[in-house]
Amino acid sequence: MRTRSSRPRGRRARLPRLAPVALAGGAAAAVAWWRQRRPNRDAVGAHGGGLVLTVDRPAAELDPLPAPLADLGDRVDVELRPAPGGRGTELAATPRPGASGVDRDTLRTALREAKQIAETGEVLRLGDPPHGRRSRTPAGAVLDAVGARAREKGML
Incomplete structure (x- = not known):
């Protein structure tokens, strides 16, 4: 059986x-x-759109714009307005028509770095591990790739 x-x-x-x-x-x-x-989200300003984020600071503290936004100069229009619920300030940036060298990634990076400078006083960077070099493993390669991509677009 x-x-x-x-x-x-x-x-x-x-x-x-x-x-x-x-x-x-x-x-x-x-x-x-x-x-x-x-839709194509890389074309900033194509339909009058820009990027907006909330900074946890009053508008008076943002009067001289943080360096990343100030470096864009007259190529972008920056608007400060109170955030809903009294939760800081909304920082809106829109490229001016005909401005060259301002794409969505550049604008996003400038806004993100300006927010970090306004709130913490520095731009946070992903550094090398404190214990030296790690061996090349699949997980380490994924971590390196994620860290590099996060720096470019601000999202994983």
């Missing part, structure tokens, strides 16, 4: 191992489809 083994054999044995691969492929296809359908 044959008894059934606790482990499946043949085609059914491969199915659980292929499931994560199939899920990852489906997720990648969904992300590619979603990115293709969304």
